[in-house]
Every structure is written in structure tokens, then in C-alpha cells.
Amino acid sequence: MQENDRAQKKVEKETASMPYVNDKFVSLFENFYKQLTELNKITSLGPFISLLNDPQINLNNMREYGNVLINYQIFLNKYLTQMINSYFLALEKVSEGMEGKDSEEIRKHIINSFEDVFSSMFESDDFSINYNNLVNIVIDLNKSYQKFFESSAPFLNKQSLSKEEKDLLFNNLYEIKKISLEIRNKINEKKND
């Protein structure tokens, strides 16, 4: 929850400085996130605890999944906001330099303007942080969904190994292959000597 709050505060601060996104729209979303986070807190109180532990209802996993979805929405919103702002900035740049140009020149001007604006965005620290946050939260979302799915329908997963089991198997396989190649290289070295 604290993480959610921190992420929300950061969003509020950053979106406020963005020039093209409508203030009312941003505040509507902020309120929506706040409401969702508050709702999620309820499940940690009194009578809900017994329900949380009921494997049939599986509320704990649902709650976790819900929190990840909220964070996903936050990071996706930040990412899209950057994209939209850059798009409008590029449009503004295009319209500033359209005067007195023929069709071919305008086409080049449009491409160059969009290239400049979007390249600056991609080269910025802000974008890199937002993009990587989005990638991370998508991974969390997948993991959370997987967990939710596994606990809801355990009979469907009986045949497959867990990630840890697979990793152990892959690691053993890797070690065997590595050792056999090392032996092969040593034998060849001896032959050459």
C-alpha cells in the first residue's frame, strides 16, 4: 500500500508539469486510483480475515492481483501521457514550420519534426524509467495472474513443474553440457600437444 501511495504521489507531481494533458482528466484518474486503493485496504480488516483464508474464495490472491492492476494502470497512464504529450508537441512543431513549403517539403518536415520530438523523449531518463516500470509491472501482472490461476484451479497444473523445478532441471542440463564441452576442449588440447 505504501508503494502505491508513493507511486501515486509521483504521478501527481509529474503529470502536473505536463503541458497537454487535461487537468480535469488527470484529477479524475487520481481520484479513481485513490478510491480503488482505499477499497483494497478494507480486506485487511476484522471479519474479512476469515474469508481471506478460505481457499474457495481466494481473496488474498484477488486482492494482490487488484493491487498490481492498479499499479499497472498508473504506469500505463504515465507512459501514455508521455506519448500523447510528445505527439502534441510534434504537431505544434509541424504547424510552426509549414508555411511556404510544397507537399514534398512538408512531408519531410513532418517526419523530421516527429523524429526530433520522439527521439528526445526516448533519450530522456524519464521515459526510460517509465518504460522499464511498465515492463516490470507487466511482469508482476503476469506472475500475479499465474498465481491466482494456479490457486483457483490447482487440478489444471498438476502435470507441470514449478519454475524453481524447471530452473533446477535446466541448470543441471547446462552443467552437463558445459562439462562435456570442457572435457572435449581438454582432449583436443592434449591431442595438439
Place this chain on the structure above:
Amino acid sequence: MTKTIIDYYLNECINFVNKPENFQKMTEMKRLLSDIEKIETGTTEYEVIRETNLYRLLQYKPTKERAYKYPLLIVYALINKSYILDLQPNKSWVKYFLDQGISVYLIDWKSPGRYDKFTTIDDYVNLFIYECVEIVKNIENSDKVSLQGYCMGGTMSLIYTSLHQKNVKNLITIAPVVDTEKDKTVIKNMAQHMDIDKVLSHYENFPYELLYSCYASLKPFKQGVSKYLNLYNHLTDESFIQNFLRVEKWLYDTPPIAGETFRQWIKDIYQKNLFAKNKLVVGEDRINLSNVKVPLLNLVADQDHLVSPECSVSLNNLVSSTDTNLMRFSTGHVGLIASGYSQNVVLPKVGNWLKIH
């Protein structure tokens, strides 16, 4: 403001619709791009002399009588596929050296499977490159090879040379990733904030989809829009089309990267710059670039948007070789190895350097 842009778009649309031949051109362009898998690349004859699940060692068929004593072993990068070095007969890095009477071998990396996720840079260098060098030395009855590495392959060739110098006659690096603190590219920017541990906690290997999204942000409109307009305007030029489609196929043909390899690549090389600081640990060895004492030729593209020129240029000051050369060219990362410019300007200089070393 908006009206002017809308006017322009409407005008362009009306012009387009009024010419029925434009629809034919669009259909033709769609057909060409959807048949891209069928386009042939890598036309120079070769034999596969060693194949494992992670690489193939190719020996190219000589086209001229031998004129250079040492065999040339090319180490390709782990990103995209090695056929860019042999795209078509008139744009072939490999064929140029064959035509100079040089014996050419190439390490062609294959896609790692899920079970290869633990493969490390140490394995790539000290097992795979090591084995290929030994095979080439045996076939050619030579005590050394001339080593050449492109991009990530350049970095791996440097690591190999610093550890096994006695096997290397000379080293040619092409746009190598070295001093990442000086790298100003989007790739560096993305790598800087990447939580690679998190990504690899979910994926076995670094997925190619994430690499594509990174490529898409490199030159978004020049690559994503301009080049297709260019194709549209050259639909009657067969040679242009063939060249375009081969490069296009290559651009979207990249395997995933083995998880542990990419973890070290991002953390140690991009985020901590340990390679340039001589603090990179590979296997049990700390890599010290000052151990490299063989003649070095470093090729750098001044318009490289994948590896900043400054990131590669630093190399010449980090090695101890008394014979170092830096050649800078006014082209890009791919233009350096697969273009008319490469054939006419870059390769003759590299060929001349090789002959006197």
C-alpha cells in the same frame, strides 16, 4: 494550427485516391513485405564444420588462391543474424575477404532455448569461441588466427584476446561496445534503468519482443515511415527492392539472448561500465584490456545510433598494443558492414590493413 495540417493530409489523400495506379503500388508493396521470409540471403558457399545447439562454425569456400597466411575468424554479435555479413553478392563482407585470397570462417550464433538460460559470457568466450579458434587452427595448420568481431561480437573478441592472446595474430573490432559511460544512445538509456533481474525472473532468456520495442525507438519515424515511403517510390527498381527486403528481413530476425549472458551484459557492461574499467569478471578471470598487445584495428561508424562512436573509440587507449589503428567512417552501424559504402570505402582499407599485419 490544426487546420493547416488537416488541409495537408486531405490534399495528400485526394491526390492519392485520384491516381488508381497508387492502389496497385500499395498492393505490390504489401505483397513484397508479406513474402519477406522467402527472400534469399547469404549466397556465398560454405560448409558447416561444427554445429551445437548454440552455434555453427562456417567455413567459406575459397574464391581465390591463398594470399594471406592466417585464417580470418569472424565473431558475430548475439543480436540479429550473421547473414548481414553476406547479404548479397555485391554487398558481402565475407565475399570481399575471400576475393582477397583470405581464408574465412564465421561463428553463427543460434537461438538459445529455454534450457540455455544459464549460458554465460564466460561460456561464449572460453568454451564456444575458444573451441572454434582451436578447430580453425587445426584445419589451417596455423598457430594463430586473425580475429574479427562485430558489435557484441567485438566485445567478446576483445575478452577472448585478453585471455588467450597467444592464439590471436591480430584483432579487428567493428563498432565494439566498450566504454558505455560515453554511450549516448537510446539503447544505453533503456539499459541504464532496466531491472534485468526482474525481467529474468519471469522470462528464461531476454525475449526478442523487448529487443524489438527498443529498436523501434531508435529512429522511430525515419525507420518506421521514411524508409517505406522510399520503397514505395522505388517499386520499379528491382535491385533496390531486393536490397531493401534483405535488410528488412534481417532487421526483424533476432533471436532471444541467453538469460545469464544478458544479465551480465546489462549489469556489468552497461550499468557499471566494468569492461572499460578493467573490472569485468568472466568465469574466474578479471578482464584487463591492457593485456591486449596484438595489432588492433578498431572500426567506428560516426553515425552509429546503436553504439555511440565515443563508446568504441575509447578502446584504442585502453589496450597495450603498440600497433593500434582507429578508422572512423561517415556511416551507421549497419552501413559499416552491409552497404555500397562498406564495399567501396570500408573494406578496401580493412583488406589493406590485414595484408600488412
